[in-house]
Amino acid sequence: MLTLRSVTKRYSTLTALDGVSLDIAPGEFFGLLGPNGAGKSTLMSLAAGLRSPDSGEVLLADGALSKANLTARHTLGLVPQTIALYTDLTAEQNLRIFGQLYGLGGRDLQTRIDEALESVQLADRRHSVVQTFSGGMQRRLNLVASLLHRPKLLLCDEPTVGIDPQSRNAIFDFLEKRNREGLTIIYSTHYMEEAERLCSRIGIIDHGKILALGSLDELLTQLPFEDEIVFPETPVTATFSAQLSAHGQLDTVDGRHRFRPRPGYPLSVFFATAEQSGIATRLFEIQRPSLEAVFLHLTGRKLRD
Amino acid sequence: MNPIFVLFKKGVLLFTRNKAAVIITFLVPIILIALFGFVFGLYKNVDSGPGGIPLAIVNLSTEPAATDLIAALKLEKSFRIIAETKNADGSMRPLTEADVRAAIHNNHYRFALILPADLVSDDALGIHLKFLSDPRNEIETQMVNGLLQKTIFSRVPQLLGQSLQHHSKKFLGDARFETFNRTIADTVAANYGGDREEIYQRLISGDFGFGSLTSSSKTTTASTAKPGDEKAAGAADIFSRIARIETEQVVGKQVSNPMAARLVGGYAIMFLLFALSGSASSLFEEKRSGIYQRILSAPVRLSHILWSRFLFGLALGTVQVSALFLAGNILFGLDLFSHAIPLLAVILSAAAACTAFGMLLAAVSTTPEMANGLATLLVLLMSAIGGAWFPVSMMPEFIQHFSKLTIVYWSVEGFASVLWAGQSLMEILPTVGILTGIAAGVMALAVWCFKRSAMFD
Numbered sequence: 001m002l003t004l005r006s007v008t009k010r011y012s013t014l015t016a017l018d019g020v021s022l023d024i025a026p027g028e029f030f031g032l033l034g035p036n037g038a039g040k041s042t043l044m045s046l047a048a049g050l051r052s053p054d055s056g057e058v059l060l061a062d063g064a065l066s067k068a069n070l071t072a073r074h075t076l077g078l079v080p081q082t083i084a085l086y087t088d089l090t091a092e093q094n095l096r097i098f099g100q101l102y103g104l105g106g107r108d109l110q111t112r113i114d115e116a117l118e119s120v121q122l123a124d125r126r127h128s129v130v131q132t133f134s135g136g137m138q139r140r141l142n143l144v145a146s147l148l149h150r151p152k153l154l155l156c157d158e159p160t161v162g163i164d165p166q167s168r169n170a171i172f173d174f175l176e177k178r179n180r181e182g183l184t185i186i187y188s189t190h191y192m193e194e195a196e197r198l199c200s201r202i203g204i205i206d207h208g209k210i211l212a213l214g215s216l217d218e219l220l221t222q223l224p225f226e227d228e229i230v231f232p233e234t235p236v237t238a239t240f241s242a243q244l245s246a247h248g249q250l251d252t253v254d255g256r257h258r259f260r261p262r263p264g265y266p267l268s269v270f271f272a273t274a275e276q277s278g279i280a281t282r283l284f285e286i287q288r289p290s291l292e293a294v295f296l297h298l299t300g301r302k303l304r305d
Numbered sequence: 306m307n308p309i310f311v312l313f314k315k316g317v318l319l320f321t322r323n324k325a326a327v328i329i330t331f332l333v334p335i336i337l338i339a340l341f342g343f344v345f346g347l348y349k350n351v352d353s354g355p356g357g358i359p360l361a362i363v364n365l366s367t368e369p370a371a372t373d374l375i376a377a378l379k380l381e382k383s384f385r386i387i388a389e390t391k392n393a394d395g396s397m398r399p400l401t402e403a404d405v406r407a408a409i410h411n412n413h414y415r416f417a418l419i420l421p422a423d424l425v426s427d428d429a430l431g432i433h434l435k436f437l438s439d440p441r442n443e444i445e446t447q448m449v450n451g452l453l454q455k456t457i458f459s460r461v462p463q464l465l466g467q468s469l470q471h472h473s474k475k476f477l478g479d480a481r482f483e484t485f486n487r488t489i490a491d492t493v494a495a496n497y498g499g500d501r502e503e504i505y506q507r508l509i510s511g512d513f514g515f516g517s518l519t520s521s522s523k524t525t526t527a528s529t530a531k532p533g534d535e536k537a538a539g540a541a542d543i544f545s546r547i548a549r550i551e552t553e554q555v556v557g558k559q560v561s562n563p564m565a566a567r568l569v570g571g572y573a574i575m576f577l578l579f580a581l582s583g584s585a586s587s588l589f590e591e592k593r594s595g596i597y598q599r600i601l602s603a604p605v606r607l608s609h610i611l612w613s614r615f616l617f618g619l620a621l622g623t624v625q626v627s628a629l630f631l632a633g634n635i636l637f638g639l640d641l642f643s644h645a646i647p648l649l650a651v652i653l654s655a656a657a658a659c660t661a662f663g664m665l666l667a668a669v670s671t672t673p674e675m676a677n678g679l680a681t682l683l684v685l686l687m688s689a690i691g692g693a694w695f696p697v698s699m700m701p702e703f704i705q706h707f708s709k710l711t712i713v714y715w716s717v718e719g720f721a722s723v724l725w726a727g728q729s730l731m732e733i734l735p736t737v738g739i740l741t742g743i744a745a746g747v748m749a750l751a752v753w754c755f756k757r758s759a760m761f762d
């Protein structure tokens with residue numbers, strides 16, 4: 001569907017994308033996970049043909065994407081990171097304008113507008129000015145405005161920034177449904193939970209480079225441990241934690257111990273030792289490995305500060 | 306539907322929904338123009354009485370041309386002609402120069418035209434008129450001056466020329482008549498330049514080129530032109546120097562001030578420039594919202610966006626300036642409808658130039674604040690030196706050179722030429738051409754700058 005081959009993009013001296021190669025298959029729900037400034041939006045704008053790479057190439061369904069080639073644009077839809085709507089106009093007026101830009105019109109466009117508004121629960125607000133919408137409603141409209149022309153590939157650039165959980169879930173359900181119907185989606189986010197929940201494949205991007213690529217499970221296997229046990233640092237835990245170093249990796253950050261047992265170290269031994277040291281078991285939290293941990297492992301930094 | 310048209314409609318929709326923009330674009334300028342009308346006393350009916358501005362006429366000439374001229378002046382709606390006064394016994398007699406001087410001093414009326422005995426003199430080719438005024442109301446004086454010129458040079462030139470030729474022929478006889486005209490043509494050509502044969506032919510037909518006087522709206526009186534310089538000037542210009550109006554202000558000092566056409570035209574262009582640079586700064590708003598990413602990811606080119614903007618500006622400008630002139634028509638009786646086509650040509654070309662200017666501002670600016678700041682500075686500067694507020698001729702000569710570089714100057718010249726001097730579409734074409742040229746040049750520059758700016762990045 002979309003292929004990037006050693007794509008590099010610079011803004012004067014800053015390298016926003018650094019030799020990125022990606023291959024998105026039709027029907028995929030691809031997650032692009034990275035912190036602020038990682039290069040997610042830059043990658044989206046290249047995929048949408050808004051910018052040209054400084055080197056490498058971007059291919060859309062085997063054809064090179066260029067500013068001159070207008071027909072290729074019917075294949076893709078871009079949901080910009082910002083609310084790219086005319087906020088002084090109504091929901092319906094917005095959709096009409098964007099539909100018409102794709103050459104749609106008449107009854108067909110009206111039907112599509114009705115369906116689109118219905119699908120994101122905005123039908124009853126169709127004649128309201130977008131300015132009066134809540135953040136979540138604006139996000140939902142921003143999303144369907146990119147789908148009127150029924151693209152095959154949807155580029156979603158952080159479509160859930162700053163919205164309530166309800167709107168967020170509505171957007172998730174909407175996208176999952178569309179994906180099941182065959183829409184290929186590239187979804188950028190800096191929320192690992194979103195990538196975990198939605199995406200069949202995830203690329204972790206930082207400083208313009210794709211650091212890891214694969215399904216959630218594939219990414220998690222990159223971690224040198226399976227579980228992580230977190231417990232508070234108190235005078236009581238001092239001797240206990242000293243004993244643990246022999247059985248795995250122990251870090252102490254901000255008054256909390258993080259213990260990653262060496263593979264094969266049984267948790268039953270861990271808890272028995274804790275009991276002998278007189279530490280209440282309720283103080284322990286067992287954390288499943290997460291993308292957060294993968295990111296931390298890959299970059300030495302947290303995904304979000 | 307073409308993307309240009311979709312985006313154009315979008316522009317109209319956004320504009321009409323923005324009440325503040327509509328008020329600032331239409332209502333505020335109209336109110337201001339109405340107020341300025343009071344300040345400058347432009348209101349048609351103020352002081353001019355039901356029958357128009359009183360104009361006393363003293364006819365000391367026996368020429369038939371004098372009678373024709375008076376007849377033409379009587380036809381001019383804006384004047385109420387007074388030619389007679391009452392004797393002590395109640396009987397009427399024609400006015401004398403002494404009568405009108407006294408009347409002007411006593412403020413019975415403020416303007417008088419004297420057709421002296423040497424209206425057509427034997428020793429000089431041309432006509433001689435005397436204009437007495439009390440320029441109590443500066444604008445009114447200017448208006449009367451303009452109306453007089455218009456009437457004299459547009460209604461009677463042929464007549465005058467023919468009557469002169471007729472006189473000559475009768476006086477000289479056929480053979481000497483030709484020699485006479487040839488000699489004059491030679492003399493004129495030798496002194497002022499131009500083609501002998503062309504001048505001769507025009508003399509024969511009685512065409513003294515007075516019509517061209519009306520087109521040089523800056524020449525308040527023909528006598529101010531200095532013969533001898535600009536030898537290369539065309540024949541029409543030479544003939545325009547032949548008519549001589551002696552102006553004399555009976556009360557007050559020399560004044561020169563803009564006319565209603567200038568005032569309305571000047572302010573219309575200034576407000577148009579403001580409106581369009583305002584609409585250009587909305588480009589930044591759309592950029593910030595990310596709408597251009599959305600639009601440009603659709604099958605839309607940058608040129609579509611720019612052309613739709615240009616068309617919108619052109620439409621907005623045309624409607625705005627037309628509305629202001631309409632207000633001028635209602636408030637000051639500015640005659641638009643007999644000049645509708647040349648006026649529209651000037652409005653369209655001026656709107657195009659102003660739109661291009663607004664787009665260039667947006668293209669060279671990096672922030673909306675910068676665009677607004679630049680707009681305010683440049684629009685005020687251009688309006689001042691371009692003659693929107695006062696005639697360019699009142700400014701020092703070195704500034705007048707810069708005046709010609711402004712859109713405001715050519716627009717105001719165009720409006721004045723059409724509405725005041727009554728130029729036709731053909732006559733106004735050079736001005737329209739200059740404005741269109743400015744529009745094309747500035748627009749090309751704007752597109753060039755946009756392609757290099759971060760606006761659509």
Ligand SMILES: Nc1ncnc2c1ncn2[C@@H]1O[C@H](COP(=O)(O)OP(=O)(O)OP(=O)(O)O)[C@@H](O)[C@H]1O
Pocket residue numbers: 011014015016034035036037038039040041042043081190762
């Ligand atoms: N138009 C631009 N001009 C110059 N630098 C830019 C431009 N756009 C982005 N950058 C820089 O390029 C890098 C990548 O930016 P990009 O917007 O692609 O990141 P992102 O992953 O989308 O971040 P965020 O999560 O904050 O949206 C950043 O350092 C950013 O400052």
Ligand SMILES: [Mg+2]
Pocket residue numbers: 040041042081157158
């Ligand atoms: Mg981004």
